Amino acid sequence: MTTDIGARRISPGWRKTAGAFLRVDVIEEINYPLTLVMQLLGIIVPLIPFFFISELVGNSRTTGGDYFTFTVIGLALTAALTGAMSGFGSSLQRAFQRGTMEVFLVEPVPWTILPLAMNQWTLMFGGLSGLLIFGVGWLMGATFVVSGIPVAILIAVLGIISSTAIGICSAAILLLTLKSAPLIRLYSLAASLLAGSIFSVSQLPDWARYISYALPHTYVINATRTALMDDPGTFEMSTTTAIIALSIFNVVFLAGGFYMFRKALELSRKMGTLGGY
Amino acid sequence: MSTSQKHASIVVSDLVKVYDPSPRWMSFLVRSNLKHSVTAVSGISFEVEPGEICVVLGPNGAGKTTTFRVLVGLTTPTSGSATVMGYNADKEALSVRKMVGWMPADQRALLMRHSVNENLRFHGQLQGMERDEMDRAIDETLELVGLDGWGTSTCFALSTGMKARLQLARALLHRPSVLILDEPTGAVDPVASHELVQLIREIVSERQIAALISSHRLEEIETLHSRVLLLDEGRVRYDGDLNALREKYAGPRLTIEFRTTASAAEAGLALKTAGVGVITHLGATGIVCELNPDITHSNVLRVLQDQTEDIVSLQESETPLHAILANVYKDKQGGQE
Numbered sequence: 001m002t003t004d005i006g007a008r009r010i011s012p013g014w015r016k017t018a019g020a021f022l023r024v025d026v027i028e029e030i031n032y033p034l035t036l037v038m039q040l041l042g043i044i045v046p047l048i049p050f051f052f053i054s055e056l057v058g059n060s061r062t063t064g065g066d067y068f069t070f071t072v073i074g075l076a077l078t079a080a081l082t083g084a085m086s087g088f089g090s091s092l093q094r095a096f097q098r099g100t101m102e103v104f105l106v107e108p109v110p111w112t113i114l115p116l117a118m119n120q121w122t123l124m125f126g127g128l129s130g131l132l133i134f135g136v137g138w139l140m141g142a143t144f145v146v147s148g149i150p151v152a153i154l155i156a157v158l159g160i161i162s163s164t165a166i167g168i169c170s171a172a173i174l175l176l177t178l179k180s181a182p183l184i185r186l187y188s189l190a191a192s193l194l195a196g197s198i199f200s201v202s203q204l205p206d207w208a209r210y211i212s213y214a215l216p217h218t219y220v221i222n223a224t225r226t227a228l229m230d231d232p233g234t235f236e237m238s239t240t241t242a243i244i245a246l247s248i249f250n251v252v253f254l255a256g257g258f259y260m261f262r263k264a265l266e267l268s269r270k271m272g273t274l275g276g277y
Numbered sequence: 278m279s280t281s282q283k284h285a286s287i288v289v290s291d292l293v294k295v296y297d298p299s300p301r302w303m304s305f306l307v308r309s310n311l312k313h314s315v316t317a318v319s320g321i322s323f324e325v326e327p328g329e330i331c332v333v334l335g336p337n338g339a340g341k342t343t344t345f346r347v348l349v350g351l352t353t354p355t356s357g358s359a360t361v362m363g364y365n366a367d368k369e370a371l372s373v374r375k376m377v378g379w380m381p382a383d384q385r386a387l388l389m390r391h392s393v394n395e396n397l398r399f400h401g402q403l404q405g406m407e408r409d410e411m412d413r414a415i416d417e418t419l420e421l422v423g424l425d426g427w428g429t430s431t432c433f434a435l436s437t438g439m440k441a442r443l444q445l446a447r448a449l450l451h452r453p454s455v456l457i458l459d460e461p462t463g464a465v466d467p468v469a470s471h472e473l474v475q476l477i478r479e480i481v482s483e484r485q486i487a488a489l490i491s492s493h494r495l496e497e498i499e500t501l502h503s504r505v506l507l508l509d510e511g512r513v514r515y516d517g518d519l520n521a522l523r524e525k526y527a528g529p530r531l532t533i534e535f536r537t538t539a540s541a542a543e544a545g546l547a548l549k550t551a552g553v554g555v556i557t558h559l560g561a562t563g564i565v566c567e568l569n570p571d572i573t574h575s576n577v578l579r580v581l582q583d584q585t586e587d588i589v590s591l592q593e594s595e596t597p598l599h600a601i602l603a604n605v606y607k608d609k610q611g612g613q614e
Contacts, residue, residue, distance in 0.1 A: 012405035020402035024388060024395070031390045099385030103447075106349050106381075107403035108374040177307040272296050272317075272343065272352040 017109050017117045025091075025121035043079060043129045044136050047072065050198070051140055062200040064231035069144065072137030073228060074197030076130040077221050080156060082188065083126015084163035087119035088171045089181040096178055105274060111265055112258060115168045123164065130156070148227030151239050155227065158246035159220030165250065166216070168257030172264035178273065191217040202235040216249045285324035286455050286487030287331075287348065291357035294318040294343050294511075317343040319511035320357065325504075327454070328485040330478065332498050334602065335508035341491040342382070344508075345459050348489070349379050361455050375404070378448030378486075382460040384440050387432045393419070393443055394428040397450055404451040414450050422446045422476065438469030445473070449480065456481065456488040462497060474500050495598040507605055514605050519598075526604040527596035528569040531577055533588060535562045540587035551580045562589075567596070 012020070029036055054068035063070040095101035095118070104118075105111065138144065170183035194201070194208055195217035201209055212218045223242030225232035268274040294317045299309040318340040325331045333341045346352045347359050350370025359366040361373045388396050394415060401411035419425045422442040427435070435443065441461060448456060461477065462470035474497045481488045492498060498505060498519065505522060507515040515522055535541040538561040545564050553576065554567040566577055574593075581588070 012403055016402050016405060020399050023402075024391065024399050027395060028388075028390055098389070099381075099383045100388065102351065102381050102383070103379070103386045103400075104403075105351060106374055106377070106379045107400070108371050108405070109403050110371065173306060176303060179307070182306070267300075269351065269353045270297075271299060272294070272346065274351050 012109060014113060014117075017113050018120060021117040022120045029121065029125075039125075040129075040132065043132055046075065047133065047136055047140060050075070060233075062202055062234045064225070064229050064233035066143065066229065066231070068137070068140070069142040069229055070200075070225065070233065071198050072133060072142040073225050074221050076133035076137070077156065077159065077224055078191070078195075078197045078217070079133060080126045080130030081159055081163040081191075081217055081220060083122050083124075083129065084119070084160040085167040085170075085187070086181070086184055087122025087126070088115045088164075088167045089174050089184055090122065091118040092171050092174055093179070093181070102274075112262065115171060115257075115261060116164075119164060119167065123160070127160070143230075144228040145230060152224045152227040155220055155223050155239065155242055155246065158243065158250060159216055162216035162220075162246055162249045162253055165253030165257040169253065169260050172257070172260035175261070175264040175268050176273075187215075191215050194218065195221055196235060197221055200233050200235045202233070216246055216253075219245045219249075284326060286327050286362055287323075287325040287489060288360045289324070289344065289348070289357070290322050290359075291320050292318050292322070292344065292347060292354055292359055293320050293356045294340070294347060294352065295355045316511055318347070318354075321508065321511070321513045322357075323506055323513065323516055325455075325487040325489055327487050328482060330481050330488045330490060330501055330503035331506055332501060332503050333489060333491045333506045333508060334493075334498065335491075335514075336606070338510075339508040340511040341508055342459060343511075345457050345489065345491065348457055349374060349377055375451075376454045378451070378453035378456045380444045380448045380456070380458040380461050382463055382491075384437065384444065384464060387440060387443060387447075389433040390431065392429050392431055393424060393435070393446075396432055396443060397447060400447045401450055406451060411450075414452075418446045418450050421449065421480065423472075436469075438465045438473070441465050441469070441473055442476075445477070452484070454486060456486050456490075458488065458490045460491050460493065462492065462494060467496075470494065470497065471500060477501075478503075495602070499598060507602065509606050522601060522605070523595065527601045528567060528572075529593050530596055531566045531568055531574060532590075532592045532594055533564050533566070533577075533581075534590040534592075535564075535584070536587045536589055538562055540584055544581055544584055544587075547580050547584075548577065551576075553577060553580065568593075 050071040051068055054071065057067050060067055092101070095104060104114065166187055167184065170181045173183055174181050190211070194204065194212035195215050196212070201212050201218060201222060204212065219237060219242040222232065222235055222237035223239045226237055227239050265274070296311065296315045296317055298311045298313065299307070303309070321340065321344065323331070333344070335341050343352065347354050348361060348366050350366050350373055353367050362376045364372040364376070366373050388399065391399070397415045397418065398411065401414065406414065415428070416425070419428055422445050424439060424442050424446060427439065432440065432443065445461065448458065458477070462473055465473060477488065477490070478501055480486065502519070504518055505515065506513060533544065535544060541562045541564055548564070548566060553572050568574065568577070
C-alpha cells in the first residue's frame with residue numbers, strides 16, 4: 001500500500017489517450033456481439049436490391065453503363081464518410097447520457113484531443129464497412145480499375161478528414177445543446193440528395209448541382225468513380241479537381257471545426273453545462 | 278504563489294460564480310429555462326491543508342457542486358480564484374487535473390459494461406501511467422479499498438457500495454495530492470457508508486492528502502471528526518471544527534422525564550412562560566430544554582421548583598447536529614466565520 005507511485009507525471013499524450021478510448025470502445029462493442037453482426041449485415045444487405053435494380057436499369061449512360069459498380073462505390077464511400085462524420089457526436093452524446101462525460105473531462109487530457117480520440121472506433125467501423133461493401137460488391141460482380149486504387153485511397157482519406165472536421169463542427173453544437181446533432185442531420189440530408197451516391201449528379205437540376213459542389217461527399221464519390229470505373233458516367237469529376245477541392249475543404253473545415261469546438265467548450269464551461277446532461 | 282498557497286493544497290479566494298442565461302442566439306439550438314442570472318457562489322474563501330478533511334455541507338443549491346466544479350476546471354469562476362497545489366484551476370486546469378482525484382456524485386460515471394480493472398486501466402492510461410506502474414497501482418488500490426479479487430467483475434454487477442469503492446479507487450489510483458469527493462456515500466447503505474468514510478479518513482491521514490468532501494449525512498461528518506464548511510446561498514456560514522460549531526450554536530440540552538403527562542405539560546407551560554426554550558416533548562411524559570449561558574440548569578430547576586417531586590429523571594445531552602445546522606442556517610446575519 002505504501003509503494004511510492006509518482007503523482008507528478010506528464011500528460012498521457014496522443015498515443016495513450018487514443019489507445020485508452022479505442023480500447024474502451026472496442027470492449028463496449030464486443031460486449032454486444034449480435035448488435036455488431038446485425039450492423040454488418042445492415043451494411044451488406046442493401047447491396048442486394050441495388051444488384052437487382054442494376055439488372056433492371058441495364059446500361060444507363062448516366063451511370064457509365066455499370067450501375068451496380070456505380071452504386072457500390074457510392075454506398076461504400078457514404079458508409080465510410082458517415083462513420084467519420086457522426087462518430088464524435090454520437091460518442092459525445094452517449095457519454096453525456098451515461099454520465100461518463102464529466103469523468104472524461106476531469107482527466108488530464110487536452111480537451112481538443114477528445115474529438116479525435118472519441119471518434120476512432122466509429123471511424124474505423126465506417127472504414128471497415130466501406131471496405132466490406134467494396135469486397136462484397138466485387139464478389140457480386142462489380143468491377144474496378146486496379147490502377148486507380150491508390151488515387152481512390154488518397155481521395156477517400158481526404159474525404160474522411162473533411163467528414164471528421166464536419167463532425168467536429170457538429171459536436172461543438174452538441175456540446176452546447178447536449179442533445180441531437182442538427183448540423184450533421186442537415187449535411188447528411190443534403191449529401192444523400194445531392195452527392196450522387198446512388199444516381200448521377202448530372203441528373204440533378206442545375207441549381208441543385210451547384211449546391212452539390214459545396215459538399216465534400218460529391219467530390220469523394222464522383223472522383224473515386226473516375227478513378228475506379230472505366231466509364232464513370234455523364235458526371236465525370238476529375239481526380240485532380242477533387243484532391244484540390246478536398247484539400248481546401250480540409251483546411252477550412254478543420255480550422256473551423258476546432259475553433260468552434262474550442263469556443264463551445266469555453267461557453268459551456270462559463271454556462272456550467274459542461275459534462276452535465 | 279502566496280505564502281498560504283505554499284502550505285495549503287486547496288486555496289479558494291473570494292470565489293464568485295454567476296450563471297447567466299444562454300446567449301440569445303442559442304435559443305435557435307436549445308431552449309433554456311434560466312431567464313435571469315443566478316449567483317451560485319458569492320465570494321467564498323477557504324483553504325485545505327495536506328492531511329486535512331474538509332466536509333462541505335449545505336442545502337441543495339448552497340454552491341457545493343459549483344465550487345467543486347470550479348476546482349476541477351469544469352466551470353469558470355466569474356471572479357476570485359481557486360488554486361490546487363498552487364495551480365490556477367481556471368488557467369492551469371490540465372496541471373490541476375493531474376493532482377486531483379475526483380469522485381462525482383453520479384455513480385453512472387463508471388464504465389458499466391467494463392470490468393473493475395478496465396475502469397481503472399482507462400483512468401490510469403489517461404493519467405499517463407506506464408503499464409507496470411499502472412498494474413501495480415491497480416492491485417494496491419483495489420486492496421486498499423477492499424475490492425481485491427473483484428478486478429475481473431463487470432462493473433454493473435457490483436453492489437452500490439462496491440461501485441462507490443470503485444469510484445474511490447479510481448480517484449486514488451494515480452496518487453493524487455488532493456481528493457475532491459462529491460457525496461461519496463450518496464446511495465450507499467449506512468453500514469457500508471460508515472466503512473467507506475472510515476476508509477477515506479485513514480487514506481487521507483496516511484497519504485497526507487487534502488480532501489474536500491460534500492455530504493448530506495450528518496453521522497458521517499461526526500465520524501470524520503473533520504473540519505466543517507457550511508455553505509448556504511453561495512456563502513460560507515461557518516468554517517471550523519465541529520466542537521467550535523457546537524459551542525457557538527448549541528448549548529447542552531436537558532431532558533426531563535416526569536411521572537405523569539399532566540405534570541409534563543404543566544412543566545412545559547411553566548418553562549415557556551419563563552422564557553426557556555422547550556425544544557420537544559418526548560412522548561407524553563418527557564420534555565427537552567435547550568440550555569445556554571443565560572438559561573442554566575439552575576434556572577430550569579428554579580422554574581420547576583414546585584414540581585420536583587414529579588421529576589423521574591434529569592439528563593444532560595448534546596444537541597444533535599441537524600439542530601445545530603438549522604440554527605446556523607437561521608442565523609443569516611452570521612456571515613462567514
